[in-house]
Amino acid sequence: MKIPKTKKINKCRLCSNKKLDRIHNFGNHYVSNFVTKLNIKKGVKAPLNLVYCNHCKLLQLEHSAPQEIMYKKFYWYRSGVTNTMKIALKDIFLKVKKMSVLKKNDTILDIGANDGTLLKYFKDDGVEFLSMGVVVNLCQILVGINPSIS
Numbered sequence: 226m227k228i229p230k231t232k233k234i235n236k237c238r239l240c241s242n243k244k245l246d247r248i249h250n251f252g253n254h255y256v257s258n259f260v261t262k263l264n265i266k267k268g269v270k271a272p273l274n275l276v277y278c279n280h281c282k283l284l285q286l287e288h289s290a291p292q293e294i295m296y297k298k299f300y301w302y303r304s305g306v307t308n309t310m311k312i313a314l315k316d317i318f319l320k321v322k323k324m325s326v327l328k329k330n331d332t333i334l335d336i337g338a339n340d341g342t343l344l345k346y347f348k349d350d351g352v353e354f355l356s357m358g359v360v361v362n363l364c365q366i367l368v369g370i371n372p373s374i375s
Contacts, residue, residue: 229291231256231271237278238285245276248284256290269294305342318346327352 236243251273274287304310321327333347333354344354 229293231269231288231290233272233288234276234285237281237283239283240278240281242278242280244280245278245285245287247287248275248277250274256294303340303342305340305345311342314343315346317343318350322350 234245237245253270254273255268256271269290271290272288275284276287277284304314327333331352333344333352335341335344335354338344347354
């Protein structure tokens with residue numbers, strides 16, 4: 226299989242402004258693809274540069290890495306496995322609830338919802354939600370939380 230390359234953006238991801246200011250170059254880093262320790266140096270490297278759009282004020286990465294090298298079909302990390310992460314996600318839920326920003330018939334959207342740990346808190350509180358997962362094995366878990374997710 227040929228490994229896809231990263232792509233440099235030539236305009237703002239949000240407003241399409243072509244003038245982007247380079248904020249910092251962190252050099253080339255391995256793209257997260259959860260390889261074994263033996264294969265760690267065989268991974269794909271990509272530039273990690275921050276750019277800023279003066280028009281819409283979005284701070285963004287200058288390069289996009291293809292999903293094929295970021296997330297395989299199986300993604301092993303689950304946020305609901307560790308108490309530290311569960312406590313942190315519950316804290317987000319409690320802060321949102323305390324802010325009273327949710328009204329009747331509002332819907333929560335969690336992009337990259339992982340195993341749905343954060344969404345479970347909202348579900349238990351009676352709030353509707355949608356999620357967008359990126360890997361097959363975790364999407365199956367999300368469907369278990371909310372059968373309307375496909």
